Amino acid sequence: MKAFQFRETAGMTGLILRNDLEKPAPGHDEVLVRVRATSLNFRDYIVTHGEYPVGMKPDVIPLSDGAGDVVEVGKNVKTLGVGDRVAGCFFPDWISGPLTQEVFMRSLGGPIDGMLAEYVALPERAAIPFPPHLSYEEAATLPNAGVTAWHALVEAGRIQAGNTVLLLGTGGVCLFALQFAKLHSAIVIQTSSSDDKLERAKAMGADHLINYRNTPDWDQEVLRLTGGRGADIVIEVGGAQTLERSLKAVRFGGIVTLIGLVSGFGKIDPLPLMQRSISMHGINVGSADMFRAMNRAIDASRLRPVISRTFTFEHATYAYAHQQAGHFGKTVITV
Numbered sequence: 001m002k003a004f005q006f007r008e009t010a011g012m013t014g015l016i017l018r019n020d021l022e023k024p025a026p027g028h029d030e031v032l033v034r035v036r037a038t039s040l041n042f043r044d045y046i047v048t049h050g051e052y053p054v055g056m057k058p059d060v061i062p063l064s065d066g067a068g069d070v071v072e073v074g075k076n077v078k079t080l081g082v083g084d085r086v087a088g089c090f091f092p093d094w095i096s097g098p099l100t101q102e103v104f105m106r107s108l109g110g111p112i113d114g115m116l117a118e119y120v121a122l123p124e125r126a127a128i129p130f131p132p133h134l135s136y137e138e139a140a141t142l143p144n145a146g147v148t149a150w151h152a153l154v155e156a157g158r159i160q161a162g163n164t165v166l167l168l169g170t171g172g173v174c175l176f177a178l179q180f181a182k183l184h185s186a187i188v189i190q191t192s193s194s195d196d197k198l199e200r201a202k203a204m205g206a207d208h209l210i211n212y213r214n215t216p217d218w219d220q221e222v223l224r225l226t227g228g229r230g231a232d233i234v235i236e237v238g239g240a241q242t243l244e245r246s247l248k249a250v251r252f253g254g255i256v257t258l259i260g261l262v263s264g265f266g267k268i269d270p271l272p273l274m275q276r277s278i279s280m281h282g283i284n285v286g287s288a289d290m291f292r293a294m295n296r297a298i299d300a301s302r303l304r305p306v307i308s309r310t311f312t313f314e315h316a317t318y319a320y321a322h323q324q325a326g327h328f329g330k331t332v333i334t335v
């Protein structure tokens with residue numbers, strides 16, 4: 001079968017197209033998926049540079065996210081059949097409940113092989129049927145960015161109608177968070193470095209727009225927009241350059257969901273956390289149960305993920321370049 005492998009992790013030169021890999025045979029509890037589409041995340045850039053903190057499988061097949069058709073099932077598989085359309089889980093061993101160290105150590109497209117291949121064998125529990133109105137390309141965007149946003153807003157943030165949600169930037173996670181926040185009738189404060197992206201977020205329902213380049217004191221602007229109260233939930237993807245301000249922008253007793261570090265690692269002063277009873281909740285994508293709950297909401301609302309651009313399999317390296325150059329919506333590779 002065809003697949004990409006990372007021979008060395010010093011950048012894109014290590015990404016090698018193979019035409020001679022053996023098609024995986026599904027185990028008794030696994031299904032074989034003919035992958036139709038995959039999508040990229042910020043994390044895949046980290047993997048490319050060999051900086052993934054959990055470690056990497058040598059010659060790994062990259063990308064955690066993908067969707068396709070079940071073409072074969074193991075003899076113990078009961079809930080899936082040939083022809084089912086499924087997407088893979090980022091953590092194939094995380095079914096429900098809290099995340100454990102063992103589960104955390106095994107994620108697709110880094111510590112174990114991922115989805116940038118024609119065929120992938122997945123445990124039955126980690127192959128999640130997706131809503132029928134979605135294309136393979138749309139479904140391929142769900143496993144990482146979609147589930148992470150759902151986990152942060154719904155599971156950790158316990159979002160309620162009328163809550164104010166602060167979204168930092170218009171990356172993949174935050175665009176899903178925007179869509180899920182509006183599903184819950186929340187008020188969205190959207191930040192971005194680009195006025196053009198802010199206008200596009202507005203068209204998706206964002207209520208208040210802040211350009212964080214032109215308004216470096218964006219935390220003060222959030223307080224102004226909320227009448228001094230602050231946001232109920234912050235989707236914190238920035239890290240070093242944003243965390244301190246996020247803690248100022250959240251309301252007394254509010255929650256900052258810790259998701260990303262696009263501007264590097266930060267340091268936190270614990271005093272405002274304690275004094276203002278702020279919760280900080282570390283997020284690691286999410287479980288299969290969260291994925292299924294999110295899919296039910298997507299199905300009921302007919303929500304469609306935002307895709308920036310789709311590339312063919314042979315042009316996978318261009319997709320990586322597009323993802324790094326900046327985008328509005330997910331970068332997809334068809335297989």
Ligand SMILES: NC(=O)c1ccc[n+]([C@@H]2O[C@H](COP(=O)([O-])OP(=O)(O)OC[C@H]3O[C@@H](n4cnc5c(N)ncnc54)[C@H](OP(=O)(O)O)[C@@H]3O)[C@@H](O)[C@H]2O)c1
Nearest residue numbers: 042168169170171172173192193259260261262283284285
């Ligand atoms: N913990 C988890 O489970 C988990 C899951 C998914 C992602 N993540 C992490 O979350 C982060 C975002 O991932 P992604 O896939 O959504 O990334 P992405 O699609 O590449 O988007 C990154 C966005 O971050 C915004 N940004 C950059 N610097 C910023 C700053 N100083 N202040 C505010 N926004 C800034 C930019 O928005 P504008 O272009 O609008 O300015 C950029 O588009 C990454 O660090 C990723 O590793 C973590």
